[in-house]
Amino acid sequence: MTEHDSPTAPEGLTRRAALVAGAWSVPVIAAAVAAPLAAASTPLLDAxxxxxxxxxxDFDGVSPGDSIALIIQVSDNGTPYSGSASAVLAGASGIATWDGDLLDVGADPNSASAPVDGGELSLPIVVGALGSFSVTVLIASSTWTFSVTLS
Structure with missing residues (x-):
């Protein structure tokens, strides 16, 4: 029996041609499957x-009662990012609080949320005393911790 006599092969299609076509389709199918996964992935953020x-x-020359803004630049693969952010004060008890007049403070007074607009996130705090603490910022699925020193 020759390849052309095979009952399952259409006229003019050889087994070799079918194998070659199948081998070339694997990368095309793999690329088609990977493209939606890449499109749905989270942004590559930097802050x-x-x-x-x-x-x-590091804020030098501040006094209790001063309101200062922690300004964070956020980019998505080099492009200014816009979206929402949340932040948590850690170790700031007695040193700083969120400025509730300028920021959306949650039920937990150490937690706040704010918009990231055109690549800029502003987190205003009120100075209670001189010292150091940290602020953890969460945007999309990215988290950063910033150290803050008030002197």
Whole structure:
């Protein structure tokens, strides 16, 4: 029996041609499956202290009662990000509180939420005393911890 006499092969289609076509379709199918997964993945975010350095804020010359903003620059693969953010104060008891007049503070006074607008997140705090604490920021599925020093 020759390849053309096979009862399952259409006229003019050889087993070799079918194998070659199948081998070339594997990368195409794999790419088609991976494309929606890549499109649905979370953004690649980066955050840096705009009025600080890297992931640190150092405010010199502040006094109790002062309101200052921790300003964080947020980008998605180099493009300014817009969305929502939440933040938590850690170790700030007696040193700083969220400025509830300028920020949406949750039931937990250490938690707050704010919009990221055009790549900029502003988290205003009220100085209670000089000292250091940290702020953890959550945007999408990314988390960063910033150190804050008030002196």
């Amino acid at each position: 840096t202290a705009l009025n600080g350095a890297g992931r640190a804020f």
